[in-house]
Amino acid sequence: MRDRIVAGNWKMNNDFNETEKLLDQLKSYPEPSDVKIMIAPSFTQLYQSVQLLKSTNISVVAQNMGIAPSGAYTGEVSPKMLKGIGVNTVIIGHSERRDIFKEDDNFLTKKIKIAIESDLKVIFCFGEKLEDRVLKNHFEIVANQLKVALLNLSYKNIMKIILAYEPVWAIGTGETASAAQAQEMHSYIRNIISSYFDSKVADKVPILYGGSVKPSNAKEIFSESDVDGGLIGGASLNAEDFMNIANSF
Numbered sequence: 001m002r003d004r005i006v007a008g009n010w011k012m013n014n015d016f017n018e019t020e021k022l023l024d025q026l027k028s029y030p031e032p033s034d035v036k037i038m039i040a041p042s043f044t045q046l047y048q049s050v051q052l053l054k055s056t057n058i059s060v061v062a063q064n065m066g067i068a069p070s071g072a073y074t075g076e077v078s079p080k081m082l083k084g085i086g087v088n089t090v091i092i093g094h095s096e097r098r099d100i101f102k103e104d105d106n107f108l109t110k111k112i113k114i115a116i117e118s119d120l121k122v123i124f125c126f127g128e129k130l131e132d133r134v135l136k137n138h139f140e141i142v143a144n145q146l147k148v149a150l151l152n153l154s155y156k157n158i159m160k161i162i163l164a165y166e167p168v169w170a171i172g173t174g175e176t177a178s179a180a181q182a183q184e185m186h187s188y189i190r191n192i193i194s195s196y197f198d199s200k201v202a203d204k205v206p207i208l209y210g211g212s213v214k215p216s217n218a219k220e221i222f223s224e225s226d227v228d229g230g231l232i233g234g235a236s237l238n239a240e241d242f243m244n245i246a247n248s249f
């Protein structure tokens, strides 16, 4: 069976005190035994989160990472720095990084390479904008974005990738892809993985859905056969909502 994963992307939320409070609340809920729970706080809260979650199975993920092992990159954080504090997974390619910070395919290709070489796992995000869907270009856009993640990977390294399909029009908008739309795209994505590798590999790579997942819609979305969990933004800032989502399989 593929890993089931529910990951909370906190984005630029939760300072030191808020992190302590939210993690205390999270720890008061029983962890589902068959779901991997992850949280992605800001850089400044990573070490604190790793320490506070030591007694749990919840893992801590970085939201971003620099594009070199070290060097003159003011404001950046290296993979080694992440690993040194117990962070073994990084989100790459989030639409907010693509849109606001202009991270393009070229840049993301470098980032994935560095992450993999540094033995970090990658949650690779991608997804079409509203205009792409309206023009019915969404499959083509997704296929092109996936190339960045898949093209140079070996059979061994593809196992370090978790994919997160996040249609931009559903992020933070309250609008969600229907379960059928999510399944249609996830199955398309799995076929693409199969074409780069083979069906056995495709069967193992977790594909998460992200975009306004809430306790009220998680069950329906997670019930689809190619949806292996979610990357949760807004709802991950509330412990009860997040744990309800984690229990929605």
Ligand code: 13P
Binding pocket: 009, 094, 166, 170, 171, 172, 173, 174, 210, 211, 212, 213, 231, 232, 233, 234, 235
């Ligand atoms: P929302 O759940 O707030 O729509 O955000 C999704 C997201 O961007 C997760 O990375």
